[in-house]
Amino acid sequence: MTHAHTVAATQDSPQSRSLFYRRICGLPTFVDPATGRIMMSAGSTGAVMMPADLAQRVKVELHRRNVGPCPIIGHPRAGTWSYLIRADMHPIGDPAVVAQLWRARVVVVRDGDIALPSPGPGHQVARTWVVAATTPFRPSGTTVLACVRELLDADKPRDRSAH
Template sequence: MKNISFGDTPVSRCVYYRLVCGLAANIDPPGSGRIIFLAGSCGALTMPGTLGSVLRQHMQRHGVAVGPIVAHVGSNRWSFLIRPDVPDDDTRVFNDLFRLNVMIVRQGAIPLPSPTAEPGGGSRRWIELPCNTFRPSGRVVVESILACTGINRDPRSMAVHRG
């Protein structure tokens, strides 16, 4: 985003998010300055900021590529942008994540940082700025969440591929 020659505006951010990051970003509602993209080929794991910070450090220590992370300053929640490959039929994983206050975002709008102030004083900022289209596997991020919180799982419960 630092190399955008036509200024840092909601429109220029959307162009960056689309062309460089592969995120179909839009200003919604039009004219508001609020930037979103719809989950689909990219999803998110949203969690309390304290867990997000521990998870990020755990992933970095174990050589797991982190990918883009958005913080919502007002609610102290972090969203890890992921490939949406977390199984939706594993109730044990869902229950573990629920107890940790982690949400899997598979559908709907995912807000992104915008250079303009958001209504209500909320603001989003990048913890890990996207610089390309890379997103870590949601399965790998979930396994990292379980590992860094000490939740022991049967290794057969969710096959993890670090690709």
């Protein structure tokens, strides 16, 4: 490790990282005074959380479609990933689609706070970057959900009696 890396690693704090997320990535972050975690208020940016195995397939498909790189937060203990997205999708009105996403453990976060990876003891275990946010780019939430649904539809067993 070079001296510059050592200095950068020791000077990284929740406050400096939150500032990076705000200035460079355009994320509305703040440091929670009670926990020291970096949080982001959902609004124009939201998240789509799903099991890591499905999320990995979505990542491959989005890459195939030249969408990205998409900022993705990993939750190792929960076995889930969260895609940070532009909150551009309409509420899902079709009960069948809601049920499909629910069964697959896909959650859309439109409101509230989203915890981001934070430097410091214990924070790295809870959340990590699968693909770090380093720019203001976030994929369309509509695109991410469409990709999820296509993959879930492809997983459905085919009705062989119709043939």
